[in-house]
């Protein structure tokens with residue numbers, strides 16, 4: 001080949017690589033999310049006009065979604081995943097907790113995972129996140145916090161960050177005055193994102209973290225996971241973090257923590273604790289779900305158990321399964337101890353997205369709950385916990 005011919009071939013090859021990479025980086029985030037966050041439409045009860053009116057009067061709080069993990073603008077209505085601001089408005093959600101997933105093991109399962117592998121690294125690269133997030137779990141969570149902050153800034157006042165009791169009171173009074181405004185509270189799923197350094201707790205707090213789960217799917221250097229290998233209790237770092245978080249007014253979340261870690265956390269608690277997303281053993285015998293003793297333990301702190309809508313939480317993608325779990329918490333610990341924690345966009349398959357929450361209200365009505373009880377279950381109880389824990 002002549003030199004000119006070789007140059008032409010090289011240019012053609014380079015062009016193909018650029019086009020292929022462009023197609024990959026444009027298409028990959030959508031393909032990945034569609035494969036991870038699915039809806040298998042469940043049969044939903046017909047919502048009566050009366051129930052819709054009640055639903056529209058509620059201040060609904062959902063304690064867990066992983067929407068920040070995905071590469072889309074939460075201000076735009078999307079046809080993928082389970083929520084975004086327009087869909088939260090359709091569902092009349094007053095406050096959504098947005099969590100940060102900083103690490104997820106390959107072959108993630110409910111029974112036993114090591115922390116040796118990580119799927120999030122590839123995801124951060126495929127989504128072209130800033131390189132500082134490729135190798136640092138702290139940076140991933142800080143990036144998720146910034147994403148939420150930027151969304152609030154660009155939302156024309158429609159999405160507001162909740163960091164203090166004052167923010168919360170303002171949100172509720174604005175909504176009661178008829179304003180279309182939705183609150184967003186930043187949380188983290190596992191203290192692996194401290195990277196073993198307690199100083200990172202202040203960086204996350206300053207970035208808006210106001211709820212913190214101690215573990216995710218693997219044992220980390222703060223706490224054992226229910227899905228880990230050793231499933232130990234809290235480490236020295238975990239105990240130190242517990243005290244620091246309580247002092248700062250960060251709500252402590254026992255989701256995914258090992259039995260031993262949960263027992264220690266219940267023992268240490270001087271403020272209400274939450275299970276942000278999960279279920280109960282009595283209606284769904286999965287290891288992540290709470291025993292009656294654990295439910296009573298959470299209730300004794302003044303906290304709430306947030307029922308999820310996914311298979312590992314309620315064993316069936318139906319409204320009935322969700323409300324069966326709610327009924328059980330009510331029976332064991334009282335109506336003041338139960339709440340919602342969808343796990344929307346958490347690599348979950350669910351039976352409905354956040355626009356359809358009135359179906360839960362309808363099922364509660366059908367089972368004879370009073371308006372006052374429904375107000376508590378759908379958000380009032382979580383509001384009480386937030387008001388008592390968040391900083392002034």
Ligand SMILES: [Zn+2]
Pocket residue numbers: 189255256277343346
């Ligand atoms: Zn989770």
